[in-house]
Amino acid sequence: MTSIVTNVGALSALATLRTISGSMQQVQSEVATGARISTAADNAAYWSISTTMTSDKKAISAVADALNLADAMVNVAYEGLNAAVDVLAEFKAKLIAGREPGVDTGKVQKELDQLQDQMMSIATSASFNGQNWLNTNVNDIFDPAQNTTSMVASFSRGASGVSLGTMEHRLAETSLFNSTGGGLLQADPRDPKTLGGIRYEYLDTDRHLVRSTSNYSGSGAPSFVFNFTGPLQFGAGDSITFDVTVDKDNPADGLPNPQDPGLTTSITIDRSTIDTVLGAGANGRVSTYVDYERVLFHALSATGSGAYATTYTDWRHQPIIDRIGIGSNETSGLNGSYIGISNFTSTVGSGGLSNKEQFSSRGQDHTLYFKPFRIFDGVEVSFDFDINRAAPQSYSFDRDYINTTLGETDGSVDTAVEMQTLLQSMLSADWPDLIIDVPTADTITLETDVNADRLAGAKTSIGFTGISVNIEPIPTLNFMDIDIAVRPDLIETYINYVDVVSERVIDGASTLGALQNRIGLQGDFAESLMDSIDTGIGKLVDADMNEASTRLKALQTQEQLATQALSIANSANQNILQLLQ
Structure with missing residues (x-):
């Protein structure tokens, strides 16, 4: 039915044109921005995720910048310690030269003074952005709460919220000089010395x-010595007799009573003893101290007295002529430690032996x-x-x-x-x-x-x-106090000290090297993480430009057709008016 009040065809064409225009606006926005979701109205959930991740990417970018700053700080400190190692090597060489006989230690010290100044210059110059890890001002450099410096290393968002990860460095590992002591080139204040x-x-x-x-x-077994006087000539009725006592208690040790009197054995040396030990060819004659020691040793051992006889040598292992010793083997099973000769009698002379006694101390x-x-x-x-x-x-x-x-x-x-x-x-x-x-x-x-x-x-x-x-060896000197002109007698001590501190400085440089490596790895990870976030956001909100351009071309064609259809629909009423004219 045709009506001049309601143009159904025109209304239908207009509705179609509006739909096409709306779709075209969305596609044109995708083509213009490259994003299919650019506002919360496009997709509230995806827009929220992409906006949050974009913010996180900016935070990670700031972390990457902080890592670059930390890397620069570590590089400066590392170069300083590396230079310090070279100075210490040269310093040691000069000390060794100063040890040579005839060398003027005063002149060598002038060279050492220059190296000491150079070391201080290295420490004070190794500064970046107001931070210096080689010349520090820490009240207690061994207190982790005071000597730890932190560097931002990572950013993360978890269920509990946002957190920053840090890398820590202990200044005690790299400080050459600290205002309150404890630097690598200073006497270590942690030195416990004699441990009380x-x-x-x-x-x-x-x-x-x-x-x-x-x-x-500790203590040794008791003994005493005497010098041989001889020779001794034993006839058929001659003898030497004495009592030997071992391991009686010493009253001076404060032992409670009763005191043990020790083990006492009666010793007799006669012609038969001489013949047994030295042989019948000796004709009863004890000619030398070696002969006398052999006779005494036999007499003491054969009776189970617990005593012994011996001779001695000097530090060159040469015999000490005429020296004989009598001592306790401490095999009596008694608590005491004692050797004593008593009731000595002889018909041929003493040979130097007489009544003697010796206690050993409590170890x-x-x-x-x-x-x-x-x-x-x-x-x-x-x-x-x-x-x-x-x-x-x-x-x-x-x-x-x-x-x-x-x-x-x-x-x-x-x-x-x-x-x-x-x-x-x-x-x-x-x-x-x-x-x-x-x-x-x-x-x-x-x-x-x-x-x-x-x-x-x-x-x-x-x-x-x-x-x-556990922390030793540690330096017990200050590098800046070394002066071989004043104390040439300490050159060896100084050389040993330089060896110790060189190892500490090398360890510090190794620590920085490891830190450099970690910063590099963390920086690479931050860059990779930002790329991954970009990719993830793109998958959520980026438009497919091939699809969008194709859709735009189709919508443009549809818009032309809808406009033409609207024109046709509007012309129908004009035809009716012409019939009524």
Whole structure:
């Protein structure tokens, strides 16, 4: 039906044209922006994800920039330490030259002064963006809370929110000079020195400071010596007689009664003894000290006296002429350690032997010479301890142990009484007969209770072995204080010191090298991560340009046809009006 009120064809064509125009606007937007989702109205979920990830990409880009900054800082510090290694090598060479006889140490020191200045210049110049890892100002460089510097390394978004990952560097590993001490080229303030007397210090023949790894007290079996006077001529009725006593208790050791009198054996040397030992050809004559020692050794051994006779040699292993010794084998099974000759009689002369006696001391009495010390974080002391060569027990302590045991806060042991408490806390449970006492303000004694341990002599000992501090060796000098013109006698000590600090500086450079590698890997990962985010966002919101351009061409054609259809529909009413004219 045709109507002049409602043009159904025109309305239909107009509706089609509107639909086509709307689609064309969307496709034109995709072609113009390259994104099929550019507003929240296009797809709220995908638009939200892409917007968040775009923001994260910008954050990761900032992390990449921070990594580049950190890489520059590490590179500057590494080059500084690398230069410091070269200076130390040259410094050592000059020290060795200064050791040669006839060298003017004053002139060599002038060269060393220049190298010391160069080292300081390297440390102060290795700065980037106001940061210097070689010349620091840290109150306690060994405190992780104070010596740690952080660098941004990563950005991540998780269920709990956004977080930044960091890489940390300890300045103690690279600082050459620190304002409060503790730099790689400075005396290490963590030096525990004698550990309160557990170990001792001495300078060896090359003037190197040596810390003992053991502090052990023992005793030897008792003996005495005499010089042979002879010869001795034994006839048929001649003899030498005496009593030999071994291993009686020493009243001076404070042992409770009763005191053991030891093992006493009567000894007789006559013509038959001489013939047995030296042979009938000797005709009863003891001509030399070697002959007399052989006769005495036989007489003491044959009777089971527990004593012996011996001769001696000097440090060149040459015989000491006429020197004879008498001692205890300590095989009697008694606690004491003693040798004694009594009731000596002779019809042929003494040969130098006479009434004599000798006690041996108790080896389980030991004195420590206390000096205050402090244990820092990260430092651990370990040692073994034993009494009378029993199976040693292992012990260790650190800052926390000291603080807990002594009620301290800084890991310090300030008095001999505190050291006594520390030792008792470790040793007393395993060695119940051990007595630890403080006779003076700077001495500590370790000994066993004589009521429980009456032993004396070679079978006794007490003390520490395997003493170790986990951070040693450490420098005990300051690099800038080295002066061979003033102290030429310390050249060997200085050379040893340079060896130690060189290793520390090399370790610091190695640490920076590892950090450089990690920063490089993290930077590459950040770049790769940003590329991956770009790809992911593109898959969500990017338009397919081939498809969009094809659709646009089709919509343009449809728009032309719809416009033409609208024109035709509008012309129908004009035809009706013409019929009515």
